[in-house]
Amino acid sequence: GQQVMQIPQYQHVQEGEDFTTYCNSSTTLSNIQWYKQRPGGHPVFLIQLVKSGEVKKQKRLTFQFGEAKKNSSLHITATQTTDVGTYFCAGINNDMRFGAGTRLTVKP
Amino acid sequence: EADIYQTPRYLVIGTGKKITLECSQTMGHDKMYWYQQDPGMELHLIHYSYGVNSTEKGDLSSESTVSRIRTEHFPLTLESARPSHTSQYLCASSPHDRSSPLHFGNGTRLTVT
Structure with missing residues (x-):
């Protein structure tokens, strides 16, 4: 069955440093979604990527979908303390599979 | 902007008790889901429903049951709670697409104590 792997599991950065989390699927995806969960909160939808090689930006966040539609990444430029939380990818094919998440902590 | 409501927010109960976690959404979504999650950790799908009278078990084996009698309501029931059930339970919904x-x-x- 479809598996979605996400790395790293944890990332600790100094405020101002960049951050990247990677998502890899065992099968080709139709689309991929990204969610953010703040500490003590619930996952909130950030963005969806559909097209091969697609790149989308939201302020300091850059989302990429691989050419083969099997991998994706989320890159945050110049992290801020407000970026703290767990970032999940969700691969969609016949069903939706969440990655295990990357927990980001930011030291001020 | 909560259009999907879960109650209670916190619950502490003793072992062996029967409990029902409530989930309601006002968006008319066909699909509803229950996830189990330890704080900040992986999301484990335990039940889902694609519409009224439709319920399926998810990837994580669970001793809970669900029902979907109305579109907007998707309660989860534990017949006999155990300490291993201690966790956060997240309900979610989405349109049919x-x-x-x-x-x-x-x-x-x-x-669960």
């Missing part, structure tokens, strides 16, 4: 994003409720933090 498989590409639509999930809307999550605020969750129920369950502690």
Whole structure:
């Protein structure tokens, strides 16, 4: 069955440093979604990527979908303390599979 | 802007008790889901429903049951709670289109003593 792997599991950065989390699927995806969960909160939808090689930006966040539609990444430029939380990818094919998440902590 | 509501927000109960976690959404979504999650950790799908009278078990084996008698309501029941059930339970919903994003409720933090 479809598996979605996400790395790293944890990332600790100094405020101002960049951050990247990677998502890899065992099968080709139709689309991929990204969610953010703040500490003590619930996952909130950030963005969806559909097209091969697609790149989308939201302020300091850059989302990429691989050419083969099997991998994706989320890159945050110049992290801020407000970026703290767990970032999940969700691969969609016949069903939706969440990655295990990357927990980001930011030291001020 | 909560359009999906979970109650209670926190629950502490003793072992062996029967409990029902409530989840309701006002968006008319066909699909609803229950996830189990330890704080900040992986999301484990335990039940889902694609519409009224439709319920399926998820990837994580669970001793809970669900029902979907009305579109807006998707309660989860534990017949006999155990300490291993201590976790956060997140309810989510989405429209019928498989590409639509999930809307999550605020969750129920369950502690079984």
